Ligand code: NAD
């Protein structure tokens with residue numbers, strides 16, 4: 600029988616810690632490799648506290664091939680979920696080499712080690728940011744790709760590398776074929792219902808939801824709404840926000856699919872993970888106010904460069920092939936964000 604060990608790169612981070620929790624609850628053995636460059640070990644302490652189960656943690660960089668090979672030899676995972684990566688768009692424009700080195704080179708090292716260890720099942724954290732401009736705001740997986748910043752391009756390059764790898768090794772009789780799910784996340788928000796784990800951004804948040812919740816708790820003074828003259832229903836940007844717990848459940852469904860007929864002869868396939876429903880910035884603010892009873896101090900500011908007017912998922916392929924569907928609505932996402940924020944005003948510190 601195949602091992603039930605899943606190796607999770609970047610498992611101490613925001614999405615990774617929620618994935619560890621769901622995997623432990625589903626009785627997988629969990630091995631985390633994280634260099635803690637953007638996370639704290641406390642997240643995993645709390646995951647173990649919530650589940651009453653233990654996981655194995657290695658503080659290592661995925662670019663350290665020797666360390667990674669040792670971990671694979673010792674732990675013998677059957678599948679890898681690859682979250683490790685840097686994700687700040689602005690920083691990626693300032694430091695493209697850092698982003699390509701960490702994200703692209705890191706994935707090359709990881710896949711080399713996986714290949715050598717004959718572990719050829721991979722779930723990869725991609726992003727809706729890989730899509731290019733399109734005529735329709737609702738994205739399906741076959742839309743043309745065309746990321747517009749180094750972070751997004753690092754994800755698109757990794758997708759290309761993984762597709763090439765799966766094609767190259769598909770018909771080599773001496774090799775087990777690669778089975779790779781590229782999961783394109785829309786906008787993950789929210790936190791586990793316990794309020795013990797959640798998103799803990801360094802410094803001033805770039806993304807809307809952590810910014811709004813830090814204004815609500817008084818850490819930040821005022822939210823800037825980036826543009827109210829977009830061709831959307833109220834002029835502000837529309838996005839597909841998805842609860843992080845629904846999102847990580849998509850990873851468990853992807854693991855099931857990798858072991859099913861859908862991937863039987865090996866392949867590399869992309870899936871959107873979003874709700875299929877878009878909300879504007881003003882709708883987020885209004886819903887946040889009604890769920891929490893807090894007033895959000897905001898002002899209308901100029902558009903942020905690089906922002907699209909509207910973008911949401913067509914999640915039908917994930918429903919059809921992964922049998923995955925979201926369960927939580929926007930109010931749940933906001934209530935859980937606020938629960939985490941109020942219980943941990945300083946994050947994990
Ligand atoms: P995060 O920063 O909280 O988690 C990433 C984790 O990877 C961190 O714990 C960090 O310490 C670790 N890490 C980074 N580089 C590493 C390396 N070289 N070796 C070992 N560990 C390393 O980010 P997140 O929000 O949990 O995102 C997880 C993944 O999902 C990332 O790849 C990100 O690009 C992708 N993604 C995130 C979002 C989002 O909005 N959060 C959207 C789309 C895609």
Ligand code: UD1
Nearest residue numbers: 688726728805806807810823824825836837838880905906
């Ligand atoms: C951003 C990243 C994208 C990444 C995604 C998820 C950019 C240009 N894109 O996308 O690569 O995959 O996060 O992490 O950074 N907004 C405000 N005020 C704020 C912050 C945001 O009005 O202070 C607006 C934005 O203009 C947008 C919406 O809120 O309309 C959502 O923004 P954000 O949370 O940053 O996500 P994305 O822009 O979708």
